Amino acid sequence: MVVLSLSHNQFSGTIPKEIGNLKELDLLAISSNNFSGSLPPELGNLVKMQGLYMDSCGCGGEIPSTFANLRELRHMWASDSPFSGKIPDFIGNWTKLLRLRLQGNNFEGPIPATFSNLTSLTSL
Template sequence: MNNFSGQLPPELGNLNKLKILSLFSSGVSGEIPSTFENLRSLEQLWASDNELTGKIPYFIGSWSNLTNMVLQGNYFQGPIPSTFVNLTSLVQL
């Protein structure tokens, strides 16, 4: 819970050993950068109550270590990506 503003920096996608990304009510907005595809070690993504927009990225389906993902309270459009069937470790969505 912060008072950040603006888009997520694409450079965060370089943190390829990151396990937890918590952006709960942080004030970020815009689309999830394509560089986040590199976050394949991510186990938990908490990104609720922000102003994230666009489609939920298909590449999240390649984060095979992901166990928890919370994206509620944003402005995403379109379907849940079919690649989510690959998230076999996911226990919370």
């Protein structure tokens, strides 16, 4: 499977950690749902993923540290969800990133200095 789009539904419960087994996944869209709990760390196994859309998904908490492995990301939307903690420094290592949306969350603290590495960004 290359694309898994579950957006704009009324899905609830936690996101299955087994999605992390879809090693060829290029795009994961879970936006506009009623999921709960935290993002499964296993999603960090999706090292080929270029698009991750999780805006208004319902999940919260901190972005798992395993997401540091997602170095192929070009687009990540994580807005309007109860994500919290500090914005992860490792996002600055996603140097292929073109579009990043983080508005409408509960992040705190400074914007990481590593964001200066995001020289390909066209939208923040």
